[in-house]
Amino acid sequence: MSEYAIEAVGLHRTYRSRTGWSRPRRREVTAVRGVDLTVRQGELFGLLGPNGAGKTTTIKLLNTLLVPTAGTARVAGYDVVRQTREVRRRIGYVFGGDRGLYDRLSARDNLRYFAELYGVAPREQRRRTAELLDLVGLTGRENERVEGYSRGMRQRLHIARGLLHRPEVLFLDEPSIGVDPVAARELRQTVASLAANGTTVLLTTHYMAEADELCDRIAVIAGGRIRASGTPAELRRHAEGRQVLEVEAYGVTDRQLAEIHRLPGVREASLQVLGAVQLLTVQSAVGTDVQAEVLRVLAGIRLGRVLGRQPTLEDAYVAIVSATTTADEPTPEPAVAA
Amino acid sequence: MIALGALLHVKYQSRSSLEITIAVLLPVVQATLAVYLFRAGGQPDRLLEAAVGAGLMGIWSSVLFGSGGAIQNQRWQGTLEMLILAPRSPALVILPITLATALTGTYAMVATLLWGRLLYGIPLDFADPFAFAVAVPGCVLALGMFGLLLAATFVLLPNANALANPLDYPIWLVSGMLVPVTALPGWTTPIAAVLPTTWGARAVREAATGAGPVWPSLGICLAISLGCLALGAAVMSRVERRARAAATLALA
Amino acid sequence: MTSLFRLVGVGGVIAYRALFNWTTPSMFVGTLLVGPLFQLLFFAYLGRQLGVADDTFYIVGNAVLAASSAGVFGGTMAVSNERRFGTLGHVLLSPRSRTAVFLGRALPYAGNGLLIAACTLAGGALLLGLRIPPQALPGLLLVLGAAALSCGFFGLTLGAIGLRFRDVWLVSNVSVTLLLLLTGVNVPATELPAGLRAVGAVLPVTHAAEAARRLVAGDGLAAAAGPLAVEVLLALGYALLAAGLLKVFEAESRRRASLDTL
Numbered sequence: 045m046s047e048y049a050i051e052a053v054g055l056h057r058t059y060r061s062r063t064g065w066s067r068p069r070r071r072e073v074t075a076v077r078g079v080d081l082t083v084r085q086g087e088l089f090g091l092l093g094p095n096g097a098g099k100t101t102t103i104k105l106l107n108t109l110l111v112p113t114a115g116t117a118r119v120a121g122y123d124v125v126r127q128t129r130e131v132r133r134r135i136g137y138v139f140g141g142d143r144g145l146y147d148r149l150s151a152r153d154n155l156r157y158f159a160e161l162y163g164v165a166p167r168e169q170r171r172r173t174a175e176l177l178d179l180v181g182l183t184g185r186e187n188e189r190v191e192g193y194s195r196g197m198r199q200r201l202h203i204a205r206g207l208l209h210r211p212e213v214l215f216l217d218e219p220s221i222g223v224d225p226v227a228a229r230e231l232r233q234t235v236a237s238l239a240a241n242g243t244t245v246l247l248t249t250h251y252m253a254e255a256d257e258l259c260d261r262i263a264v265i266a267g268g269r270i271r272a273s274g275t276p277a278e279l280r281r282h283a284e285g286r287q288v289l290e291v292e293a294y295g296v297t298d299r300q301l302a303e304i305h306r307l308p309g310v311r312e313a314s315l316q317v318l319g320a321v322q323l324l325t326v327q328s329a330v331g332t333d334v335q336a337e338v339l340r341v342l343a344g345i346r347l348g349r350v351l352g353r354q355p356t357l358e359d360a361y362v363a364i365v366s367a368t369t370t371a372d373e374p375t376p377e378p379a380v381a382a
Numbered sequence: 383m384i385a386l387g388a389l390l391h392v393k394y395q396s397r398s399s400l401e402i403t404i405a406v407l408l409p410v411v412q413a414t415l416a417v418y419l420f421r422a423g424g425q426p427d428r429l430l431e432a433a434v435g436a437g438l439m440g441i442w443s444s445v446l447f448g449s450g451g452a453i454q455n456q457r458w459q460g461t462l463e464m465l466i467l468a469p470r471s472p473a474l475v476i477l478p479i480t481l482a483t484a485l486t487g488t489y490a491m492v493a494t495l496l497w498g499r500l501l502y503g504i505p506l507d508f509a510d511p512f513a514f515a516v517a518v519p520g521c522v523l524a525l526g527m528f529g530l531l532l533a534a535t536f537v538l539l540p541n542a543n544a545l546a547n548p549l550d551y552p553i554w555l556v557s558g559m560l561v562p563v564t565a566l567p568g569w570t571t572p573i574a575a576v577l578p579t580t581w582g583a584r585a586v587r588e589a590a591t592g593a594g595p596v597w598p599s600l601g602i603c604l605a606i607s608l609g610c611l612a613l614g615a616a617v618m619s620r621v622e623r624r625a626r627a628a629a630t631l632a633l634a
Numbered sequence: 635m636t637s638l639f640r641l642v643g644v645g646g647v648i649a650y651r652a653l654f655n656w657t658t659p660s661m662f663v664g665t666l667l668v669g670p671l672f673q674l675l676f677f678a679y680l681g682r683q684l685g686v687a688d689d690t691f692y693i694v695g696n697a698v699l700a701a702s703s704a705g706v707f708g709g710t711m712a713v714s715n716e717r718r719f720g721t722l723g724h725v726l727l728s729p730r731s732r733t734a735v736f737l738g739r740a741l742p743y744a745g746n747g748l749l750i751a752a753c754t755l756a757g758g759a760l761l762l763g764l765r766i767p768p769q770a771l772p773g774l775l776l777v778l779g780a781a782a783l784s785c786g787f788f789g790l791t792l793g794a795i796g797l798r799f800r801d802v803w804l805v806s807n808v809s810v811t812l813l814l815l816l817t818g819v820n821v822p823a824t825e826l827p828a829g830l831r832a833v834g835a836v837l838p839v840t841h842a843a844e845a846a847r848r849l850v851a852g853d854g855l856a857a858a859a860g861p862l863a864v865e866v867l868l869a870l871g872y873a874l875l876a877a878g879l880l881k882v883f884e885a886e887s888r889r890r891a892s893l894d895t896l
Binding site: 418 | 679815822825
Binding site: 108111130132133139141145162205 | 390459469470623
């Protein structure tokens with residue numbers, strides 16, 4: 045058996061759709077174009093990328109829900125296309141969102157059903173269900189119908205379900221999406237302890253902080269391809285040799301942003317909206333002081349805090365993703381960090 | 383596993399007030415329709431047959447819409463993917479759902495007979511009550527298995543109900559559920575002969591009216607259904623693979 | 635005034651495309667064209683077997699009834715699918731005449747219904763060998779149109795009820811089955827007890843079917859005019875009812891915050 049829990053080589057996935065019915069046109073969208081991945085056993089691996097980058101497609105290619113149009117993948121030592129059932133015995137899949145559970149049944153019934161379905165031994169089912177309900181903190185609410193659950197509770201139930209049959213590899217697709225910060229933190233703790241116990245975890249997310257905190261290694265995917273991969277520290281080096289200027293502003297126009305982009309010494313400039321205020325982030329080479337110029341461009345706009353700092357993983361991510369997008373496709377918006 | 387699955391799906395279906403109300407109300411309407419038609423046709427003594435026939439139509443509706451609708455519902459709920467991910471043959475995963483729809487269909491049979499008794503005073507004197515009590519569950523089981531074949535065909539299509547909707551009348555007609563139709567064109571006879579619905583309906587009617595021996599019909603019904611089960615299982619596996627290649631499992 | 639027509643017309647058509655579940659060709663043909671034809675065949679053969687009435691009765695009646703599913707389901711879909719897709723709130727926020735928006739939605743469905751009814755009639759006549767006097771054709775078109783329109787507004791009324799109650803599909807499914815029973819199309823009205831006959835008299839399709847039968851029998855437009863007029867009146871009545879209910883329920887749902895609950 046190989047030492048790798050997940051090995052993917054050259055994964056491609058194209059979606060074909062038809063539009064219009066009097067003169068149907070076929071459209072082909074390539075969501076994943078040549079992804080190579082290796083994840084060692086027991087590793088907590090993060091797949092980071094903006095919306096539409098191909099994260100969910102990649103995860104579905106790996107967990108046997110989709111068949112790749114080209115390329116191969118092995119999970120837990122078995123080929124995902126030729127030995128599908130063996131793979132399914134050893135993996136768990138958890139995805140975020142509101143769907144995926146039987147709303148009109150209780151949490152316990154949901155778990156009972158899936159335990160049976162996923163081959164948990166009948167004698168063990170009750171114990172395992174109770175154990176997992178406890179692990180995710182749903183004991184006491186397990187007999188209520190899922191339709192009354194909050195998003196966070198549903199997420200926890202999703203995780204419990206994913207763990208029923210003690211999978212070797214767990215796939216988590218954007219697990220903290222729409223979950224409040226407190227619940228998200230508990231979720232992260234659960235995931236971290238799972239990995240500590242030897243389960244291999246592949247996590248997709250577009251929350252930088254989450255990836256930074258949890259993952260042993262991260263791959264940044266954008267436009268269907270892996271753009272960079274390594275440990276968080278290694279990735280941060282993409283932003284090395286840079287310093288970051290952060291300006292809180294109220295009312296920066298696109299024209300001004302474009303002008304800032306054109307200033308000499310500016311590598312990146314991006315604008316985020318955080319509630320009522322905008323956060324302008326300007327990356328420049330270490331030693332180059334662009335602050336004066338930037339402030340000149342922003343003259344007349346009300347400003348808040350201005351500070352210079354070291355780059356974080358998020359800045360590295362922005363650097364990687366923007367380098368991609370200026371090269372090929374139109375810009376996908378980098379997500380606002382949670 | 384099949385038993386647990388079927389029971390949980392019945393539980394799930396029965397918790398929708400929509401399903402329950404339809405299951406109770408539609409039989410009334412169908413029973414009424416059948417009764418008035420038979421009376422208008424000058425055959426008031428065949429009312430039990432009418433009620434039983436209407437009940438059978440109800441079971442078939444439940445299976446047809448249940449199997450097609452169940453796949454669609456699983457898709458909408460996002461649970462279809464989780465079902466497919468189970469390390470089991472997809473047929474074993476879907477069969478409980480179709481069985482559950484057939485079981486729910488028995489509400490229809492029971493309801494029709496009760497309404498018939500209550501509203502129109504139809505005497506519930508079955509020619510062979512024991513055979514009836516066996517034939518109905520047998521028919522239900524058979525239709526559940528047939529439902530798997532239907533479900534397998536529906537998995538690949540995003541809006542399965544399009545096919546489901548037009549299929550209830552033809553089956554009712556060709557299988558002779560309400561009343562055996564002697565005036566149908568000859569080419570329908572072979573089709574009817576291979577449908578488990580035809581034999582199931584025959585078995586149930588024979589038990590109710592004593593028009594013939596029950597067991598041969600029931601036997602043929604179950605045999606054909608087992609064939610459908612096998613075929614459905616084979617198709618299900620192929621279809622699941624195609625759905626994964628064509629990415630229609632989630633269609634979100 | 636023209637802008638109102640635009641709202642009714644354009645709004646109606648786009649809403650139709652967005653919300654009608656069956657707009658791909660396979661679905662359209664399957665559910666709406668083939669289905670009613672099968673229904674017609676079922677009752678025709680049943681009628682033959684039981685000796686209730688002749689083929690003509692069943693073919694004409696079921697053809698007119700065929701206009702109903704597009705109307706009834708279309709009307710309920712117009713409202714409840716909004717809720718499903720979450721767009722109901724947005725539509726109701728529109729400052730323009732709500733009534734015109736929703737009434738306009740009935741029109742494409744009515745058009746559908748007319749198409750279906752015509753196809754069903756043609757199909758049934760071909761398959762079962764019915765002869766329709768050619769001079770009856772324009773009258774028939776009128777009758778089918780009236781039936782389609784009243785079914786459309788009837789459906790909208792059901793959809794309006796759906797603004798208030800969760801399970802509107804229940805109502806529409808049961809309605810379609812009730813139409814089967816009560817419109818005197820499959821069970822001749824004379825065979826129904828007085829109470830049910832009275833209910834049938836205020837439902838769409840009943841009078842249009844009667845008008846159609848008279849036309850096909852060769853009685854001429856004069857004989858059919860009576861029931862046709864009643865059908866048209868019913869259509870208007872349902873339109874008014876739908877508009878009224880929409881206003882009432884919308885106001886109420888704003889008080890009770892029940893608009894977006896599925």
